Amino acid sequence: MLLISCPWCGPRDETEYHYGGQAHVPYPKNPAELTDEEWAAYVFYRDNPKGPFAERWMHGTGCRRWFNVLRDTVSYEVLAAYRLDEPRPDIAQAGGNP
Incomplete structure (x- = not known):
């Protein structure tokens, strides 16, 4: 199971x-x-990377x-959690590999 840290409530299961x-x-x-075709691409097509996502x-x-949560799709490790009004954290700062 993942332990995700809500920016308002703290770590929870x-x-x-x-x-x-x-x-x-x-x-x-x-x-x-x-x-x-453009609308379908917006609604249905998403990235599926190996690594931070x-x-x-x-x-x-x-x-x-x-x-938002920055999670490694290989290890399932949660690298960072941040509010919608905050920018995506730098992976090196979030504890992941550059």
């Missing part, structure tokens, strides 16, 4: 959270102008707030 997908995916500026999580049984 992963069973208290809901996964929300890839973080830092910008909403299209003019969604009405997108083709079906920024994800969105929601603390469902706690404060119910969304936040």
Whole structure:
């Protein structure tokens, strides 16, 4: 099990959270102008890297707030957790390998 540190509530077991997908995916500026293929790419296609990956999580049984988690997809190690209004931490600062 993962131990995820909510920026507001502190460390909690992963069973208290809901996964929300890839973080830092910008909403299209003019969604009405997108083709079906462009809209499908925005809705369905996400990165699937090996290594550090920024994800969105929601603390469902706690404060119910969304936040971002930087997690290593190989080791499942949580490298950092940060609020949505904060920038993605530098991997070296977060404890991961550069």
